[in-house]
Amino acid sequence: xxxxxxxxxxxxxxxxxxxxxxxxxxxxxxxxxxxxxxxxxxxxxxxxxxxxxxxxxxxxxxxxxxxxxxxxxxxxxxxxxxxxxxxxxxxxxxxxxxxxxxxxxxxxxxxxxxxxxxxxxxxxxxxxxxxxxxxxxxxxxxxxxxxxxxxxxxxxxxxxxxxxxxxxxxxxxxxxxxxxxxxxxxxxxxxxxxxxxxxxxxxxxxxxxxxxxxxxxxxxxxxxxxxxxxxxxxxxxxxxxxxxxxxxxxxxxxxxxxxxxxxxxxxxxxxxxxxxxxxxxxxxxxxxxxxxxxxxxxxxxxxxxxxxxxxxxxxxxxxxxxxxxxxxxxxxxxxxxxxxxxxxxxxxxxxxxxxxxxxxxxxxxxxxxxxxxxxxxxxxxxxxxxxxxxxxxxxxxxxxxx
Numbered sequence: 001x002x003x004x005x006x007x008x009x010x011x012x013x014x015x016x017x018x019x020x021x022x023x024x025x026x027x028x029x030x031x032x033x034x035x036x037x038x039x040x041x042x043x044x045x046x047x048x049x050x051x052x053x054x055x056x057x058x059x060x061x062x063x064x065x066x067x068x069x070x071x072x073x074x075x076x077x078x079x080x081x082x083x084x085x086x087x088x089x090x091x092x093x094x095x096x097x098x099x100x101x102x103x104x105x106x107x108x109x110x111x112x113x114x115x116x117x118x119x120x121x122x123x124x125x126x127x128x129x130x131x132x133x134x135x136x137x138x139x140x141x142x143x144x145x146x147x148x149x150x151x152x153x154x155x156x157x158x159x160x161x162x163x164x165x166x167x168x169x170x171x172x173x174x175x176x177x178x179x180x181x182x183x184x185x186x187x188x189x190x191x192x193x194x195x196x197x198x199x200x201x202x203x204x205x206x207x208x209x210x211x212x213x214x215x216x217x218x219x220x221x222x223x224x225x226x227x228x229x230x231x232x233x234x235x236x237x238x239x240x241x242x243x244x245x246x247x248x249x250x251x252x253x254x255x256x257x258x259x260x261x262x263x264x265x266x267x268x269x270x271x272x273x274x275x276x277x278x279x280x281x282x283x284x285x286x287x288x289x290x291x292x293x294x295x296x297x298x299x300x301x302x303x304x305x306x307x308x309x310x311x312x313x314x315x316x317x318x319x320x321x322x323x324x325x326x327x328x329x330x331x332x333x334x335x336x337x338x339x340x341x342x343x344x345x346x347x348x349x350x351x352x353x354x355x356x357x358x359x360x361x362x363x364x365x366x367x368x369x370x371x372x373x374x375x376x377x378x379x380x381x382x383x384x385x386x387x388x389x390x391x392x393x394x395x396x397x398x399x400x401x402x
Contacts (some may be wrong), residue, residue, distance in 0.1 A: 003362040005032020010189065013038060013088070014072065017045040019145075019174040020129055020205060021101030022068040024181040028099075029071030030357045032365040036073045036095075036380060038088065039373060048373065056330075061348040061372045070344070070354050071367025073376035079110050088112065090385050092120045097185055101129040101177070101205075104139050114200045123189040123198040129181045133204030143206070145171025152209025157216050160231035172212065177205035235343040238286040239265075241294055242323055243301040245309060251323035252306040254297070254313065259283055264316050269300045344369040 008031040016026040024044070025035045025299050039045065047065040077084040088110075092098070098117065100107060105195055107113060107128075128134050130145035132151075146167045158166040158274040182264045184201035192198055210217070215235070219227040232241040234255070242251045256262050259282055274280070274296055279289040286293055300310050306322035313320035324332065330353070339356070345368040346352045357364065381387040 006361075007189075007366040008032035008365070010034070010097065012036065012097045012099060012185075013091055013095050015098070015100035015102050015107065017101070018047055019064070019068055019171075020177045020181075021099060022047065022065070022072075023175055024099055024101075024127075024129065025072050026068055026070050026184075027178065027182055028097075028185065029237075030364050033097075034073065034333040035071070036075060036091070036118065036376070037069065037371070038079075039074055039076050040078055041076050041373070042078060044373070061346070061370075064340050066346055066349055066370040067354045068346075069370040071365070072371060073379065074371035074374055074376050075380045076347050076374035081277075085111060087381070087387070089120050091380070092124060093118055093305040095121070095124070096189070097125045099127045099129070099181065099185070103142075104128065104130050104134040116240065118198065121198075123192055123196060125185065125192065126202070127181050127184050127188070127201045127203070128142065129177050129203045129205060131205050133207065134200075134202045138212065142267050145173050148173035148206045148209055152218060153213055154209050157227065163227055163229065165229070173205045173209045176208040176212065177203060180208050180211075182402040233290065236283070236287065238283065238290040239293055239297050240290075242292070243298045245301050245306040245322075246304055247306075249325075250306045252301055252309040253321050253323060254301075254309070255319045257319075261318050262286065263266050265313070265318055268312050268316055268318075270298075272300075340381045346370065348372055 007028060010028075012025065012028055012033050012035040014021065014035050014037040016022045016025055016037060029035045044060050044258050045065060047063055047068060050063040050065075054395060077087060079088065081084055089112075091255060111327050114126050117126060130139065131148055132138045132141055143151070149167055149171065150165070152173065154172075155165040155167055158168060158294075180203050181201075184203060188199050188201055216227045219225045234240040234304075236258050244250070244251045245252050254265075256265055262280075262283070265273075268304040277283070280286045280293060304312070310320045310322055320367070322328065329335060335341070338360070340358070341353050342356050344352050349369075352369060377392065381392045382389070
């Protein structure tokens with residue numbers, strides 16, 4: 001017998017684009033919520049068109065959009081028109097949550113401030129996820145993942161000793177902000193169930209980034225010390241790093257946390273004479289001499305594949321794992337067993353591989369692929385709001401501007 005998804009019956013209006021907002025909407029859809037994404041043909045979500053020159057026949061229905069917006073619905077409206085705004089207000093009356101990662105001025109600029117939304121539906125929940133939050137002197141500043149990493153303190157913490165700060169590349173500000181937004185939605189729904197009141201949950205993506213570096217903050221607050229960049233080093237463990245293996249650009253991560261495990265590692269490596277050196281006799285000594293230690297360990301790992309090193313060390317109770325490239329990740333037996341990547345048949349893009357929310361539960365929903373642009377116009381306008389066919393034709397924009 002199938003369980004009812006956790007958020008079945010909850011309707012979410014999503015003013016979202018790019019990554020942080022859409023990912024939050026996709027996860028809410030995974031939980032069973034009906035998520036209706038508000039789009040405009042005058043300014044498409046950039047994720048819809050990142051490959052527009054490569055696959056012109058797919059139009060605005062391709063790319064990263066199909067991953068981050070899985071399971072949501074799409075309608076198209078021009079919110080610069082009074083009729084478009086009236087439609088949104090009707091939709092607010094029958095919805096529970098509004099999520100947005102637009103700039104703080106966007107919704108108020110359309111006449112949809114939180115105070116106005118409360119007048120329409122007193123228990124509405126608004127979750128905002130702009131770069132720098134909805135208040136403060138920097139709230140209207142523009143930003144992308146790279147600049148949020150810098151402002152949030154993460155970039156200054158990444159990199160090797162004596163070298164420049166490093167931008168991570170994956171830009172965790174988006175998914176981290178999404179997860180805080182998700183928690184905000186769930187907490188607000190719980191509060192509403194208890195009190196009958198809605199609320200405005202304001203989240204800043206840069207603050208989500210800062211939450212990733214508690215040890216850096218603690219160094220400054222408690223010791224007045226600016227933590228240096230440490231590369232792959234750990235505060236206590238040594239060896240601790242990523243070591244070269246057999247094959248082109250193959251690496252394995254190894255972390256040894258006790259003297260006992262160090263002795264086990266030495267045994268697996270064949271107890272070479274250098275293992276007996278006093279410089280590596282205890283954890284602190286190894287930590288002080290880890291540059292030399294890392295070179296010696298790399299001399300051993302290079303003769304094996306990253307899988308072989310992982311297996312040897314894991315069998316002995318030592319933490320080790322291959323540094324997967326994306327092909328290895330998608331095809332890894334454990335990843336396949338967990339079903340992290342899902343194959344979907346998109347009506348325009350065809351077979352699409354997307355990654356699911358990183359948990360497994362009977363309370364999640366099995367959702368359809370990401371929507372084509374305006375795919376759910378008739379459902380929302382006609383079935384939910386009772387708008388006539390003639391009015392729908394007037395509302396829907398026909399020309400797409402890329």
